Each structure stands twice: as structure tokens, then as C-alpha cells.
Amino acid sequence: MWRFAPLVFSNLRRRPARTGFTLGSIVIAFLMFGLLGALGHAFSAGAEIAGVDRLLTIHKVSLVQPLPESYGARIRRVDGVVAVSSATWFGGVYQDERNQIPVFPVDPAVYLDIYPELIVPADARERFLADRRGALVGRPLAQEFGWKVGDVVPMRSNIWRKEDGSATWELVVSGIFDVPQTGGDARNILMHHAYFSESLARGKGLVGWYVVRLKDPEDAARVARAIDEQFANSPFETETSTEKAFTQGFVNQVGNIGAILTGVLSAVFFTMLLVTANTMAQSVRERTAELGVLKTLGFTGRGVTALVLAESVVLTAAGGLVGLVLAWFVVGAAEPALRGYLPVWTIPPQAYAQAAGLMLLLGLLAGAVPALHALRLPVVEALRRA
Amino acid sequence: MSGVLRQAVAVTGMSLAALPQRLGTAAVAVIGIGGVVAVLVAVLSISEGFRAALALSGQEDVAIVLRGGSSDELASGLPLAAVRYLADSPGIVQGPEGPLVSPELYVIVDLPMRSTGTKANVPLRGVGPQAFGIRRDFRIVEGRPFTRGLNEVIVGRGAASQFAGLEVGEPVMFGRTPWLVTGIFEDGGSVSESEIWTDATVLQGAYNRGSSFQSVRLRLPGPGEVGALERHIAADPRFNLTVRTEREFLESQSRVLVTIVRTLGVLIALLMGIGAVFAALNTMYSAVASRTREIATLRALGFGATPVVASVLFEALLLGLLGGAVGGALAYVGFNGAQASTLNFQSFSQVAFAFTVTPSLLLTGLGYAMILGLVGGLLPALRAARMPVTAGLREL
Numbered sequence: 001m002w003r004f005a006p007l008v009f010s011n012l013r014r015r016p017a018r019t020g021f022t023l024g025s026i027v028i029a030f031l032m033f034g035l036l037g038a039l040g041h042a043f044s045a046g047a048e049i050a051g052v053d054r055l056l057t058i059h060k061v062s063l064v065q066p067l068p069e070s071y072g073a074r075i076r077r078v079d080g081v082v083a084v085s086s087a088t089w090f091g092g093v094y095q096d097e098r099n100q101i102p103v104f105p106v107d108p109a110v111y112l113d114i115y116p117e118l119i120v121p122a123d124a125r126e127r128f129l130a131d132r133r134g135a136l137v138g139r140p141l142a143q144e145f146g147w148k149v150g151d152v153v154p155m156r157s158n159i160w161r162k163e164d165g166s167a168t169w170e171l172v173v174s175g176i177f178d179v180p181q182t183g184g185d186a187r188n189i190l191m192h193h194a195y196f197s198e199s200l201a202r203g204k205g206l207v208g209w210y211v212v213r214l215k216d217p218e219d220a221a222r223v224a225r226a227i228d229e230q231f232a233n234s235p236f237e238t239e240t241s242t243e244k245a246f247t248q249g250f251v252n253q254v255g256n257i258g259a260i261l262t263g264v265l266s267a268v269f270f271t272m273l274l275v276t277a278n279t280m281a282q283s284v285r286e287r288t289a290e291l292g293v294l295k296t297l298g299f300t301g302r303g304v305t306a307l308v309l310a311e312s313v314v315l316t317a318a319g320g321l322v323g324l325v326l327a328w329f330v331v332g333a334a335e336p337a338l339r340g341y342l343p344v345w346t347i348p349p350q351a352y353a354q355a356a357g358l359m360l361l362l363g364l365l366a367g368a369v370p371a372l373h374a375l376r377l378p379v380v381e382a383l384r385r386a
Numbered sequence: 387m388s389g390v391l392r393q394a395v396a397v398t399g400m401s402l403a404a405l406p407q408r409l410g411t412a413a414v415a416v417i418g419i420g421g422v423v424a425v426l427v428a429v430l431s432i433s434e435g436f437r438a439a440l441a442l443s444g445q446e447d448v449a450i451v452l453r454g455g456s457s458d459e460l461a462s463g464l465p466l467a468a469v470r471y472l473a474d475s476p477g478i479v480q481g482p483e484g485p486l487v488s489p490e491l492y493v494i495v496d497l498p499m500r501s502t503g504t505k506a507n508v509p510l511r512g513v514g515p516q517a518f519g520i521r522r523d524f525r526i527v528e529g530r531p532f533t534r535g536l537n538e539v540i541v542g543r544g545a546a547s548q549f550a551g552l553e554v555g556e557p558v559m560f561g562r563t564p565w566l567v568t569g570i571f572e573d574g575g576s577v578s579e580s581e582i583w584t585d586a587t588v589l590q591g592a593y594n595r596g597s598s599f600q601s602v603r604l605r606l607p608g609p610g611e612v613g614a615l616e617r618h619i620a621a622d623p624r625f626n627l628t629v630r631t632e633r634e635f636l637e638s639q640s641r642v643l644v645t646i647v648r649t650l651g652v653l654i655a656l657l658m659g660i661g662a663v664f665a666a667l668n669t670m671y672s673a674v675a676s677r678t679r680e681i682a683t684l685r686a687l688g689f690g691a692t693p694v695v696a697s698v699l700f701e702a703l704l705l706g707l708l709g710g711a712v713g714g715a716l717a718y719v720g721f722n723g724a725q726a727s728t729l730n731f732q733s734f735s736q737v738a739f740a741f742t743v744t745p746s747l748l749l750t751g752l753g754y755a756m757i758l759g760l761v762g763g764l765l766p767a768l769r770a771a772r773m774p775v776t777a778g779l780r781e782l
Binding site: 017018021022024025028029032035036059060061062063064065091093097100156158159167202233237239248249250252253254255256260263264267268270271272274275278279281282 | 661665
């Protein structure tokens with residue numbers, strides 16, 4: 001079997017330019033497959049990395065509507081709930097209107113318990129809990145604005161006003177936090193809800209939403225129902241869902257990203273299939289006489305077919321591998337620039353398996369017509385072409 | 387010179403006459419380039435449609451007033467006193483029932499999307515009685531307007547097509563309160579058509595907003611004439627307000643999304659373009675190879691190198707043009723007018739839009755296709771010109 005490998009390779013080397021250009025377009029196709037795969041993953045991964053043991057309780061009408069502060073204690077009493085923290089959208093602006101910064105006033109200690117995956121140095125955590133003006137800053141933001149521990153950052157809100165008419169809260173950077181390698185949103189700031197609300201002109205006693213930690217993730221549906229039933233028919237009805245469902249709903253709001261990416265990739269691969277099939281057809285047509293010789297020498301029709309298919313698959317596999325490696329490098333190179341904006345930025349593992357399948361499939365499809373031609377070729381007819 | 391030109395025309399004519407013999411390869415180049423152009427035009431038509439719904443629908447002679455420092459309506463808040471003070475300002479067009487000023491409320495309600503069934507942020511706008519006089523293109527296309535003082539809403543055409551449960555004559559629940567949908571409206575294709583409208587005073591009551599509003603829209607005497615209004619606002623230190631024309635405001639609201647979609651579209655098209663150039667190179671090299679003898683014969687007869695180069699380039703350009711036309715047509719037939727909606731992060735609400743394939747997009751696609759064709763034809767053309775005549779004649 002393997003002794004025919006040199007034959008396959010020498011056939012590929014026959015027209016180096018043509019093989020090269022075909023390889024080039026296959027490389028580009030798989031480069032795009034990798035990059036768009038990473039992009040699609042970035043959108044869908046938010047839901048995948050969402051905690052399975054967390055619920056989100058929002059106002060039934062919309063996330064934008066506030067809930068009373070008093071709900072926190074009442075949610076905490078629901079059977080199956082371990083911890084509850086409020087969170088609010090602060091609408092942060094730093095120095096210039098263009099620097100929109102996600103700042104969340106939260107219940108500090110509980111919030112960090114609910115999100116144990118956040119990587120917060122012990123001393124930073126201590127400073128954050130001790131200082132009511134303290135703030136934990138995600139690393140991308142700290143790098144973007146050059147903030148260091150101890151810096152005082154005047155953060156303006158484009159929503160909230162203080163009693164004295166100002167809209168600026170001074171935050172003291174207690175520490176920098178990271179998110180795990182598996183992903184997460186690090187481009188935000190956590191601050192004390194108590195510090196935020198003490199001087200509010202309007203909206204005192206209200207919070208944006210609640211995050212709830214469950215004792216048992218299996219129990220999510222029951223607990224969510226119990227929470228919402230508790231507030232049914234009140235002026236502030238709630239809607240509780242798992243963090244995963246909430247994130248997925250949010251991704252759906254952006255639009256059908258998956259369908260768009262699939263559409264683009266289909267166009268790319270359809271084109272590539274044509275290019276490769278054309279190359280194979282040309283190359284087999286040129287070699288008709290040689291195929292006749294091979295058959296005369298005792299190669300079966302099936303053997304010749306296998307040779308043609310092998311050539312085609314070697315071509316797509318080589319191009320595919322190079323394209324994927326390129327994609328891997330590009331994704332790595334772009335990571336520092338994108339880290340802060342996307343929850344994850346890697347080529348998902350399943351994409352490699354899909355790519356391998358695609359290489360094989362495309363190779364076989366592209367080689368199918370010329371291979372069939374080779375199979376059916378009558379020896380006499382082939383030799384006469386010489 | 388004219389001799390070279392005549393030779394070029396003759397050689398090009400010959401190569402084009404032989405094109406049907408290379409139909410397979412030529413088709414691959416055309417389809418390859420066509421695919422690139424189709425994707426480029428389709429992706430850019432998203433940002434064009436989004437721009438048409440938001441930025442371009444803003445009027446130059448309508449102003450929007452927000453609280454100072456607010457970049458969007460959701461974050462803004464205006465007390466009744468500020469609204470009254472604004473209504474007295476000079477530089478506002480007077481209608482039959484007083485100045486054309488509409489104090490408005492902007493809240494968000496969750497409604498299920500038709501496409502996925504999951505909930506989406508839909509804007510619910512409370513408008514003043516003058517709102518319809520300010521928006522010139524407004525008209526009810528189905529049902530009737532809402533009755534002031536009642537829990538009734540009218541729904542923009544875009545919102546009605548994208549979100550479930552908005553049928554004329556049927557109630558829709560926002561939280562615990564049922565609202566009756568009385569009609570569907572159009573507003574010249576603007577972003578308003580993604581919204582649900584009701585009476586501002588009813589909305590104030592339903593959302594515990596007291597007597598406060600979030601924005602004021604008003605009609606200016608002429609495009610961009612905000613001077614008198616700005617002087618009036620600056621005169622009273624009690625109010626911190628910003629005035630912008632509607633056009634300016636909506637343009638700023640769409641900037642981020644339009645930039646993202648455009649950047650992505652261009653990057654994808656560039657990458658795909660490289661792939662298509664490879665296909666074109668293949669086609670043109672094999673075209674040159676199949677004509678080796680013919681070209682060598684021509685050269686031996688005294689034809690210059692330039693006409694040969696020109697003929698190869700012309701053929702490549704023609705294939706590119708053909709591909710561009712196919713791709714543009716594909717994008718137009720497949721996507722133009724397709725309805726979609728997305729979340730505009732800047733207003734935190736859904737905007738319904740239609741994929742819009744504009745003539746300038748089609749031209750961009752054609753231009754790109756010709757560039758791809760030329761790049762793909764250049765190297766093969768040079769090879770054809772450099773080919774030694776004797777070696778060429780000896781080829782099969």
C-alpha cells in the first residue's frame with residue numbers, strides 16, 4: 001500500500017505551480033475555518049462557561065427595570081439557595097464619553113463567593129472587603145488605563161445621580177482580578193453596592209438584578225419557580241432563569257451568528273471544492289495515457305481509482321493542516337488585542353475534528369469524477385491517446 | 387502604437403474565441419471570484435441596512451434633547467420643569483396646537499423573537515400628542531391609533547415582523563399589565579418602526595416615573611438650526627441639557643455596530659479574495675499553457691510581447707468582471723430586503739433592519755472582482771511574454 005506513496009507524490013509534483021495554487025486556496029479555506037470557528041465559539045461560549053449552579057433573577061418586564069433591595073433577603077430564604085448578591089448596571093464613563101466601562105455595584109463578599117472562578121489575590125480581596133470605596137478591576141481594563149493598586153479612579157455614571165447633583169463616584173483600586181483560562185468576562189469593575197447607593201438621589205433601595213447560587217444545580221428549575229412564585233402579583237414581578245439560559249438568550253438577541261458564519265464558510269468551501277476538483281480533473285486528463293500504461297502493467301481499475309483519490313486527499317489534507325496551523329498562530333497573535341472584549345478566544349477542540357472530517361470529505365469529493373473516469377477507462381482507448 | 391493596439395485586439399480576439407475550450411477552468415475562476423463578491427456584498431449589506439434604519443433615518447430638522455452627558459435615551463432623565471422650559475424656547479416650529487414638542491419616555495420590554503422564541507429587548511416609547519406632527523413620514527398602516535389615557539399601544543412594522551404576540555386587536559402583556567395592540571405604523575423605514583408606541587402619560591403611570599421624561603423631540607425651523615434653542619438652554623443654569631439633531635444622535639447610536647460589521651466583512655472578503663486569486667492564477671496559467679504554441683507562433687510571426695500580455699490580462703479582467711456580476715446578482719437576489727433584527731448595544735434594544743444591497747455596494751463588489759482578476763492574470767501574462775519562442779514552438 002505505502003509503496004505507492006512516491007507515485008502519488010511525484011504526480012503531485014508534476015505541475016508544481018498548479019498544485020501550489022490549489023494548495024494555497026485550500027490553506028486559505030481552512031485558515032478561515034479556524035478563525036471563523038474561534039469567532040463563533042466566542043459568541044456561543046458565554047453560555048457554555050456560565051455557571052451551572054447560578055440563577056439570575058431579573059424584573060419580569062425587562063432587565064432594565066429595577067428590583068427592590070429587600071428581595072435579596074427573601075430570595076435567600078428560598079429552600080435550595082446558598083447565597084444571593086444584587087448587581088446593578090452603573091453605566092461607567094472614565095474621563096471621556098468614549099471610555100464606556102462596565103461597572104457593577106455588588107454585595108462584595110457574597111458576590112465573590114458566588115463567582116469562585118474569579119482569580120483574586122488574597123490581599124486584594126482583603127483590601128476590597130475592608131474599603132467601602134474599594135474596587136476590583138479586571139486585568140484588561142487595568143492595562144488599558146494603567147491603573148495600579150491604590151489609585152483613586154473618578155468614575156462617572158451616565159445613568160445615576162448623587163444627592164449633591166454630581167454623578168462621579170471615587171473608586172480606590174483594591175486589586176486586579178483575572179478570569180480562568182477557560183474564559184470569562186474580565187473587562188469590568190466590581191464596587192460596593194453600599195457605597196454606590198448611600199448617596200443616590202433617585203433609585204435608592206433598588207437594584208438591577210440578583211445572582212443566586214444554588215445548593216444543587218439539578219434543582220435549578222424548582223428553585224427558579226419558587227423564587228418567581230414568591231413575587232407573583234407584586235408590583236415587581238420577577239423572572240428567574242439559569243445563567244446559561246440568560247446568556248444564551250442574550251446571544252440570540254444579537255442575531256443568528258451561527259447561521260451567518262455557516263453561510264460564509266459554505267461559500268468558501270464550495271469554491272474550494274471546485275478549485276480542487278478542477279485541478280484533479282485537469283491532472284488526470286493529462287495523464288490518461290499513463291493510466292493506460294498502469295492498467296497494462298496489471299493495476300486493477302480499483303487500484304488506479306485509489307491512486308487518484310489518494311492524490312486528491314493528500315492535497316486537501318496537506319492544505320488543511322497548514323491552514324489550521326496558520327489559524328492557530330493567528331488566533332494566538334490576536335489574543336492580546338481581543339482578550340478583553342470576548343469571553344473566550346480559542347479554536348474550539350471539536351473544530352479540529354470537524355476540520356479533519358472536512359479534509360477527507362473534500363478530498364474524496366474533489367477526486368470523485370476523475371477517479372470514476374480512471375476506473376472506467378478502457379486500456380486500449382487510453383493508450384491510443386499517447 | 388496603433389500597430390500594437392491592432393495586434394492586441396487581434397490576439398485578444400483569438401484567445402477569447404478559444405475560451406469555450408477551457409470552459410471548466412474558466413468557470414472555476416468565475417465562480418471563485420463570484421463567491422467572494424457574494425459574501426462581501428451580503429455582509430456589507432447588513433451594515434448598510436442597519437445604517438439605513440438608524441443613521442440615515444434621522445431628520446436634520448428634528449432635534450432631540452437629553453440630559454447633559456447622556457449618550458442615549460435610556461440613561462437620560464428630564465424633570466417636568468425642564469420639559470416646560472424647553473417648550474417655551476424660541477426656534478421651535480409652531481403647529482396648530484402649539485409648539486411641535488414631544489416629551490418622551492423610553493423603556494424596554496421583553497418580547498419573544500419570532501426566529502428563536504427567546505426573549506429580546508424591545509423599546510416601548512411613550513410619546514406626546516405632537517409626536518406625529520414632528521415625524522413627517524408617520525402613518526398607521528393597519529388598525530387605528532392608540533387612545534390617549536388608555537393602556538393601548540401601536541406597533542412599528544419592523545417590531546411586528548420580528549417579535550411574536552403583537553397582533554392588532556389582541557392584548558400583549560408587559561409584566562402584569564395587559565396592553566391592547568390597536569394598530570401598526572410605518573415611519574419611512576426609520577428606527578421607530580422597531581419600537582412600540584403608547585401615550586407618554588400612561589407609561590409614566592405604569593412605570594412609576596412620576597412626571598419625569600427621558601427625552602424631548604422637537605421640530606426645528608430648518609436643518610441643523612439649533613442655535614436659538616441652545617442659547618435658550620444655556621440661559622437657565624437650573625437645567626443641564628444637550629441638544630443634537632436627530633440625524634447626529636442616531637448616527638452616534640449606530641457607529642459601533644456598523645464599524646464592527648464592516649471590519650469583519652472586509653477582513654473576510656480579503657481572506658477569501660486571496661483564495662480566489664489562487665483559483666484565477668490556476669485558470670490563467672492553464673490558459674497560457676494551452677496556448678503556448680499559438681503564442682510562440684505569433685511571436686515568430688513578429689507580434690510583440692505587449693499584445694500578448696494585454697490579451698491575457700484582458701481575459702483575466704473579463705473573467706473577474708463576470709465573477710463580480712454573478713456574485714453581485716447572487717447577493718442581490720438572495721439577500722436584498724431580507725428582514726432581520728439585532729441588539730444595538732448602544733441603545734440596549736433591538737433594531738429591525740433589512741439587508742440593503744445598494745448600487746455602490748454592487749460597484750464595490752465589481753471593482754474588487756476586477757482587482758482579483760487582474761492580480762490573478764498578471765503573473766501568467768508575464769510568463770507568456772517571456773516565453774522563449776523556440777522552446778514554445780517545440781512544445782506539444
